[in-house]
Amino acid sequence: MIPVFFLGISSMWHDLLVALALLLVIEGIWPFLSPNSMRQILLMIAQHDNRSMRISGLVSMVSGVILLYLVN
Numbered sequence: 010m011i012p013v014f015f016l017g018i019s020s021m022w023h024d025l026l027v028a029l030a031l032l033l034v035i036e037g038i039w040p041f042l043s044p045n046s047m048r049q050i051l052l053m054i055a056q057h058d059n060r061s062m063r064i065s066g067l068v069s070m071v072s073g074v075i076l077l078y079l080v081n
Contacts, residue, residue: 040047054062
């Protein structure tokens with residue numbers, strides 16, 4: 010059964026919710042399959058300084074924008 014909130018949803022919102030759902034599924038694969046390795050990686054990431062975290066975030070965002078441009 011579809012919730013009342015989604016009955017009048019536009020195509021843009023539908024696509025956004027589909028993308029969010031896929032993001033949650035993809036991000037859940039690693040901790041489900043190997044929780045110990047994910048815990049170790051997160052501990053290593055926590056030791057990085059702010060500058061390297063910002064650079065990796067920027068690289069991730071730019072890669073996503075480029076991928077969106079190529080797909081569309």
